[in-house]
Amino acid sequence: xxxxxxxxxxxxxxxLALAQVPMASGEVTKVDKxxxxxxxxHGEIKHLDMPPMVMVYRVRPPQLLDDLAVGDRVxxxxxxxxxxxxxxxxxxxx
Numbered sequence: 602x603x604x605x606x607x608x609x610x611x612x613x614x615x616x617l618a619l620a621q622v623p624m625a626s627g628e629v630t631k632v633d634k635x636x637x638x639x640x641x642x643h644g645e646i647k648h649l650d651m652p653p654m655v656m657v658y659r660v661r662p663p664q665l666l667d668d669l670a671v672g673d674r675v676x677x678x679x680x681x682x683x684x685x686x687x688x689x690x691x692x693x694x695x
Contacts, residue, residue: 622678623648626694629673630655637663639688646679649686659687669693 627643642655658679660666665688669675678690 622680622689624676624678624690627675627677629669629671629675631657631671632666632669633657634663634666637661637666639666639669639691641675641677641688643677649679649681656686659685660691661687661689665691 623646625643625646627641629639630642631640633639637660638657639660640655640657644653645651659682661682669691674694676692676694677688679686679688681687682689
């Protein structure tokens with residue numbers, strides 16, 4: 602039950618982030634669950650003035666990394682939180 606509530610909370614936070622932050626497209630090149638980080642090869646992220654690149658992001662909440670694998674195509678929202686680029690919403694792209 603606790604795991605289900607945690608997952609629900611993570612999804613709720615992700616849905617809120619989706620409504621507020623523009624989404625970007627990318628490909629997962631590394632998943633670091635122990636440190637709640639993901640490396641993404643992505644296109645331009647205009648609201649962060651970021652050109653296309655490969656970059657390591659913190660992930661908040663870390664449950665967003667569950668069921669994620671290298672090679673997955675994703676849509677994600679990234680924000681600058683406490684001076685760090687952080688993925689706040691993430692889903693596999695069709």
